[in-house]
Amino acid sequence: MEPVVAPTNEEEVEAWSGVLFDRWVQFRDVVAVQINPFSQEAYRLCEPAPGERVLDIGCGLGETTVQLGELVGPEGAVVGIDAGERFIELARSEAPERGATNVSYEVGDIQVADLGNGFNLAFSRFGTMFCTNPVAALRNVRESLVPGGRLCMIVWRRKLDNEWLHRGELVAERHLERPEETDEPTCGPGPFSMANADTTTDVLKHAGYERISAHRYDRDYRLGDDLDQAIEPVMAIGPAGELIRLAKDDAERLRDTLEAELREAYADCARDDGVYAPASVWIFTAVNPF
Numbered sequence: 001m002e003p004v005v006a007p008t009n010e011e012e013v014e015a016w017s018g019v020l021f022d023r024w025v026q027f028r029d030v031v032a033v034q035i036n037p038f039s040q041e042a043y044r045l046c047e048p049a050p051g052e053r054v055l056d057i058g059c060g061l062g063e064t065t066v067q068l069g070e071l072v073g074p075e076g077a078v079v080g081i082d083a084g085e086r087f088i089e090l091a092r093s094e095a096p097e098r099g100a101t102n103v104s105y106e107v108g109d110i111q112v113a114d115l116g117n118g119f120n121l122a123f124s125r126f127g128t129m130f131c132t133n134p135v136a137a138l139r140n141v142r143e144s145l146v147p148g149g150r151l152c153m154i155v156w157r158r159k160l161d162n163e164w165l166h167r168g169e170l171v172a173e174r175h176l177e178r179p180e181e182t183d184e185p186t187c188g189p190g191p192f193s194m195a196n197a198d199t200t201t202d203v204l205k206h207a208g209y210e211r212i213s214a215h216r217y218d219r220d221y222r223l224g225d226d227l228d229q230a231i232e233p234v235m236a237i238g239p240a241g242e243l244i245r246l247a248k249d250d251a252e253r254l255r256d257t258l259e260a261e262l263r264e265a266y267a268d269c270a271r272d273d274g275v276y277a278p279a280s281v282w283i284f285t286a287v288n289p290f
Contacts, residue, residue, distance in 0.1 A: 005083060005109040008132040012188030013109065016084040016130075019245065020187060020237070024060070025090070027233045032063055034221050034279075038154050039064055039125050041217050042283045046152035048072050052120040055144055056080040057110055057153070058127015062091030062103070068123060069103040077102050079116070082127070083109045111137040115144035124153040130188045138207035145288040151209060155194035157216065157280040159239075164221040164277035165191070167265045168231070168240035174261070175254050176247040184246050191238065197282055209286035221279035223266070230275035231262040 005013050024031065048054060048071040056065045059080030068078045080103060082088050088105045095103060108115075111131050122141045131137040141151065159166040194200040197214045204212045223230035234240050235258065244251040244258070251258070269277045 004112050006111045006131075006133070006136075009083065009109050009111060009130075009188065011185045012130050012132075013083045015185035015187050017086055018185065021084055021086045023236045023241070024087075027236060028061065030222075030224065030233055031237075032061070035125065036063070037219055038217060038281050038283070039067065041215075042123070042125070042152050042154050043067070043071060045215060045283055045285055046121060046123065046150055048076075048121055048123070051075040053118055054078040055115060055119045055122045055141070056127075057122060057124035057141060058082055058130075059091065059105065060084075060087050060127070062087075062094065062098075062100075062105060064123065064125050065091065065103050065105070066095070066098050066100045069100050072102070074102055077104075079103075079119075080105045081108050081110060081113065081115070083107065110141055112140070115140060117144050118146055119144050120146055120149050122149070122151045122153075126154055126156070126191070128153050129155055129191055129193045132188060134194070134203050135206045138204060138209070142208050142288050147288060147290040149288045151204075151284070151286045151288070153284050154281050155200065155284065156191050157282055158195040159192055161218070161278065161280035162192075163269075164223060164279050165234070165238040165240070167277065168234035168238065168262055169243070171258065171261045171265050172240040172243045172251075175258060176243050176251055178243060179246055182246050184248075186242060186246070194282070200282070200284060204284065204286050208289070210289050211285075211287040213285045215283040215285070216280065217283055218278065218280045220276040223269070223275045223277060225274050227263045227266060227270055227275060230266055230269070231259060234262060234266075235259070
């Protein structure tokens with residue numbers, strides 16, 4: 001597969017290949033652990049089977065690629081694809097130490113990349129939300145599936161149901177405005193672009209899928225051991241992190257105020273064993289028609 005990018009996705013690919021990669025790696029130990037239960041629930045629903053070929057969409061650092069490789073076993077194979085070249089480089093370098101002998105990784109934008117064909121399952125954990133043309137992207141994915149092949153994708157539900165991110169965004173918006181012009185790349189449509197189940201179902205229908213289902217899954221997201229640790233990822237990733245990044249000097253001048261108000265905003269989430277806030281996803285499943 002050639003590492004091509006749709007012109008409309010170039011900005012978000014630049015962001016994920018640069019500062020967002022750095023921040024994702026910085027908070028990897030926290031983020032990867034906390035989003036893993038969403039993956040486990042999705043695996044339960046889509047049932048990757050021994051011997052199957054799987055396409056892992058927006059695979060990031062490859063955690064799900066390796067897990068899927070374990071589920072399909074040595075007779076199966078998994079291809080992880082991500083538009084962020086640095087993500088793929090790190091995933092490839094770590095694959096041997098993970099014992100992942102049946103996985104491979106490719107750089108590419110699922111909206112336009114040649115994905116190949118013959119996949120039994122296309123899986124995505126938060127990897128389909130940033131395409132500017134999701135219908136085209138998911139149609140391209142569908143065309144890589146065998147007749148009767150399955151799609152399973154995890155996406156965030158609405159902001160109000162994801163307080164682990166939304167509380168921070170509300171604090172940032174009280175003090176900062178998104179600049180009308182900026183030389184900083186953004187993450188495109190953003191993490192909540194598929195939060196509406198009806199809209200996303202319609203996208204899947206237009207992309208040619210059948211037997212579409214949306215499964216809601218809620219759980220508390222552990223932000224850190226204490227409030228000081230909890231606000232670090234909030235200020236670095238997600239909607240609040242992006243607003244702070246884009247505001248640059250204005251945000252830096254207000255950093256002490258932002259930190260204080262964020263601690264207050266998440267104070268009632270603190271428990272004896274850490275700081276937890278509600279999180280919620282849709283797990284969509286669908287089938288490529290015969």
